[in-house]
Amino acid sequence: MSEVSAFIGIGRMGGPMARNLARNANTLGRRVRVYDKSASAITACKDAGADVADSLSEVVDGADVIFSMVPAGPDVRSLYMDEGGIFDTAPKGALLIDCSTIDVATAQEVAKAARERGFRMLDAPVSGGVAGAEAATITFMVGGEASDLEEVRPQLEKMGAKIVHCGPSGMGEAAKICNNMITGISAVAVAESYAIGQRLGLDPKILYDVVSTSSGQTNIGTRNPPIAGIVETASANRDFEPGFTIALMLKDLRLSQAAAKQVDQASPVGAAAAEIFALAANSGLAHLDTAGVFKLIAGNQPPPK
Numbered sequence: 093m094s095e096v097s098a099f100i101g102i103g104r105m106g107g108p109m110a111r112n113l114a115r116n117a118n119t120l121g122r123r124v125r126v127y128d129k130s131a132s133a134i135t136a137c138k139d140a141g142a143d144v145a146d147s148l149s150e151v152v153d154g155a156d157v158i159f160s161m162v163p164a165g166p167d168v169r170s171l172y173m174d175e176g177g178i179f180d181t182a183p184k185g186a187l188l189i190d191c192s193t194i195d196v197a198t199a200q201e202v203a204k205a206a207r208e209r210g211f212r213m214l215d216a217p218v219s220g221g222v223a224g225a226e227a228a229t230i231t232f233m234v235g236g237e238a239s240d241l242e243e244v245r246p247q248l249e250k251m252g253a254k255i256v257h258c259g260p261s262g263m264g265e266a267a268k269i270c271n272n273m274i275t276g277i278s279a280v281a282v283a284e285s286y287a288i289g290q291r292l293g294l295d296p297k298i299l300y301d302v303v304s305t306s307s308g309q310t311n312i313g314t315r316n317p318p319i320a321g322i323v324e325t326a327s328a329n330r331d332f333e334p335g336f337t338i339a340l341m342l343k344d345l346r347l348s349q350a351a352a353k354q355v356d357q358a359s360p361v362g363a364a365a366a367e368i369f370a371l372a373a374n375s376g377l378a379h380l381d382t383a384g385v386f387k388l389i390a391g392n393q394p395p396p397k
Contacts, residue, residue, distance in 0.1 A: 095122050097247060098155035100148065100171065100178075102128040102137055105218065106161030106191070108225040109251045113159075114142035116250040127151035152182040157244060161191045164343070165198035172202050184210040187240055191232075193217045195347055196262040196269070197354070203236065203261035212240050215261060217268035218252065221335035223325075229253040233271070235264035266351070273348035275312055275382070276341050277365045282313040283386035290319075290390070297322055318386030332384030339378040342369040 097117075099110040106128075114124040114137060125143040127150070128134055138144050145151035148171075152158055158178060162168055168190055172178045178188065188211050190199070199215040206213035213236060220230035230252040234241050241257050248255050258267045285308070289299045296319040304314045316335075320328040327333055345366035352359040372378070372388040380387070 095157070096155040097122050097124050097157045097159065098145075098151045099124065099126045099137075099142070099159045099161075100128070100151060101161035101192075102126050102133045103130065103161065104222050105225050106159075107133050107136060108222065109161065109191070109218075109230075110137050110142060110159070111140035112225075112228045112251045113247060114140040117141055120246060120250065122157075122247075125151050125155065148176070148178070149181040152178060152186070154183065155186060156183065157187050157189070157247065158182055159189045159191060163192070165192075165194040168192050168194050168202055169198055173205055179205065179209045179211070182211070186211055187244055188213040189216050189244060190214070191216050191218055193268050193272075193344060193347070194265060195350055196265045199235065199265045200262040212237065213261070214240055214244070215264040216248070217264055219268060219271055220252070223335050225251075231256065233258050233264040233267040235259060235261050235266070269344060269348045269351055272341065272344035273359075273362045273365070276345045276348075276369060277361055278310040278312050279341070279382050279385055280365050280368050280389070282310060283318050283383070283389040285313075286318050286386060287390040312383065316381070316383045318383045327381035327383050328386075332380040332387070334379065334381040334384075336382050337378065338369055338372050338380050338382060338384060341382045342366065342373050342378075345369055 097113060102110045110126050117124045123143055125145050126137045127145040127148060134144050160171060162171055188206055203213040215235040216232045218230040218232055224230040228251055231254040232248050232252050234255060234257050238257055245255060258264050286296055289296060300317050300322045303309060316326050317323055318328050327335060348362050349359060349366055369385060372385050375388055377384055377387055
């Protein structure tokens with residue numbers, strides 16, 4: 093009988109990841125079984141070839157590899173450590189891969205508890221947004237034993253384009269937090285630059301032409317500038333329909349600041365970015381794409397004629 097990979101949490105990111113895994117199940121010689129409370133998410137995964145479980149205990153039954161993708165540290169702790177959670181219901185020796193973006197301390201705490209309960213565990217948060225998850229081009233940042241990573245690498249390669257071993261437990265989360273702090277800071281800088289340029293009367297397409305090939309080039313500024321009509325795939329063309337929301341960026345920036353405080357490292361620019369994203373979220377923009385912070389910074393005012 094085929095080995096089983098379980099996937100728990102098939103939302104905006106976990107869903108396309110699980111579907112890519114399910115589409116490649118035969119190639120991998122595995123069955124993929126999913127569990128979530130969302131009926132529409134379950135239907136999409138079922139259409140991709142996944143088996144569907146009605147409970148947590150059912151999804152992990154007989155699974156030797158278990159993936160999870162949930163919102164925050166307390167959710168991870170509850171999913172794994174609560175009575176009736178994964179530690180109580182999964183087969184001993186299973187390899188657990190948590191793809192959630194959470195704080196380093198919780199990732200290390202849960203991994204330590206996993207080892208004590210007879211499991212192996214990797215923290216493997218991802219970067220690349222929903223579009224990357226759908227196209228299987230995301231990056232996995234992995235913390236834990238290198239041998240465990242190599243065991244699950246063939247499955248990760250069906251969901252992402254790059255897999256980086258970042259060190260022991262928690263270091264995948266550390267890499268993700270640092271990466272997203274740079275992205276959040278960059279999003280604010282890009283938004284401010286375009287707002288200033290517009291006020292000065294500079295054509296935003298010309299600004300893009302300069303910045304995208306000069307020292308001010310950033311990933312978010314090149315692929316997702318905050319002005320419609322410059323880059324075809326930019327969220328600004330769809331009124332900032334999200335790939336990665338302001339709310340999620342705020343969560344990650346707060347994680348970066350908690351990490352900075354934990355190790356007594358000053359992070360004034362990261363702190364400022366977190367404050368700006370908090371203001372954006374509290375101004376009714378939380379559901380927009382990260383680049384939508386431009387609406388706050390530009391004040392929703394048209395440029396002068």
